[in-house]
Amino acid sequence: MHKLLIKFSLCFFYFASCFLLLAPNAHACAVCFSSTGSNRLFYFLTTILLTFLPLTMIGGVIYWIKRRVRS
């Protein structure tokens, strides 16, 4: 029963994935298609900010906790 369920799920997944081939391009990336000359720089900068800020904060907290554990 469990194997049958897994087989059915995989078949459904492959079938549903075929619909991805039918979809046209959406051109939905805000940075690539909605930016103008004046705000493209800010799009890039804010993308970098939103990418690295959480990594920096979480990394910093983990480093601080490790130091406290060692001390």
Added chain:
Amino acid sequence: MLVTPSHQALPNAVLGMIIFVIVEVMLFAALVSAYLIVSSSVATWPPVGQPRLSVVTTAINSFGLLLSGFLLFKAHTIYHAPQKNIRFKPFFLSALILGILFVVVQGMEWVRLIGFGLTMTSSVFGSFFYLIIGAHGLHATAAIVFLGVLFCRFKKGSLKFSSFWAAEIFWYFVVLIWPVLYVLVYLS
């Protein structure tokens, strides 16, 4: 019976507050990003015809907020000192009062700006102003309520250091994010 002390590196309340603050920093980062992109898309920012913000009054208010952060830090350093009960209270209370003053003055400024015609629907600038500064004001109010509750516990003698430390972290977040918002929104 011997009771072994806890060997936690960090109290749970403090770790939980740090995680919460990280989430809130990302919220403000998203708001600031949207603001920067929209403001850079137009030729004139702030838009023509919108009331200008009171930079000087808010600068003085900002100084009061930064001072309250410093006073709370001093209260933290005094917490474990021998004469904690005498010296801790003035610093804690001063920080709380300065925080309340900040929120009250900001509220008064808002009433003035609404009277001058800057509302959430008057322009994109108005929408962003009230959204970003309003979100900060909401966080400041919540932090003040938290600190107020802890001050009452201190008066009763039931204040736990972990609770105070957690509230302190939240207040530092409110205090330290304000200069960024002030520079971006008020000085744009």
